[in-house]
Amino acid sequence: MTPNRVWGAERARGHVFIACSLDGYIATQGGEIDWLNTYAASGEEYGYEEFIASVDGIVMGRRTYEKALSFPAWPYELPVVVTSRSMKSNDLPIELTDSVEVSDADPADLVSALTERGLHSLYIDGGQVIQSFMRAGLIDEMIVSRVPLLLGAGIPLFGSDGPRLEMEHVATKSFPSGLVQSRYRATTR
């Protein structure tokens, strides 16, 4: 298990804030998330602003990065690390080179490095990245919002070769739209 302290400092915590379908997909097979639009546009407060204000860095996979890149404007102000073995820093658009970097480090090494840089709280985003951080014991909290739609197929939030892991349920809230948001914490390891 990954130690919780890195060079004497508490290792940066891993936080997940993600929406998925009732059947556990975070996007269609083609990466589409337009089925989430009605929720984004609902005016309901899912706590994203509060969440994003609570973290000081973001780690995401390549697909999540490419999705963010397709938005009209880059949606993050925080430093971002894109985990990828194939992508290089050269692949970043010039306007992002100050705030985005690419890393092929494994989760434990990446968290150690970010902890040494003084980061405390990381937003871990993207199915595969979440799964690999989960396997490494580096996810401390998950806020999962389930929307009342079965996608039938897609990119799963949880894979089929994850760790067996007890979580602690902190709270669940449901919204008039039918979105159900649950917060879980890793149990003490």
Next chain:
Amino acid sequence: MTPNRVWGAERARGHVFIACSLDGYIATQGGEIDWLNTYAASGEEYGYEEFIASVDGIVMGRRTYEKALSFPAWPYELPVVVTSRSMKSNDLPIELTDSVEVSDADPADLVSALTERGLHSLYIDGGQVIQSFMRAGLIDEMIVSRVPLLLGAGIPLFGSDGPRLEMEHVATKSFPSGLVQSRYRATTR
């Protein structure tokens, strides 16, 4: 889409009442559900008695049947149909031949037949059976209880080739144990 009326009678409704892990598994790969024991023993009221009193027949897959058969006593008083292509009525233990039958009919034909027999409300149980009824548009209500445990792998509640289907969220309730129970209804088709 399967018609909602059969020979002038309202077709029997399909109801799901199931527990799954946070990552959507209803059993381990080997079919184990011992990780649910703490919830069964918690004294918390998940509404199973009320649910089972609301249905008048049960349709389950072979694995669910075999699991039930492994219990100290057969747990159902209602008529049960086991859907299987390989199993025969001869395979049933003699003491179950009055209350259990085996069918290889497809979901629509099976529901038509049960409707003609006067059944109104069916408990649909088992991952594959739920998925095939879902694909056939024969699930009208789902009560899903998620326990705060990631299994990592196992028998999925929802497969990866299901239909895309909007559901209506009716209510969600969470329990001190961390189990979160949500009730969904099929939207009008």
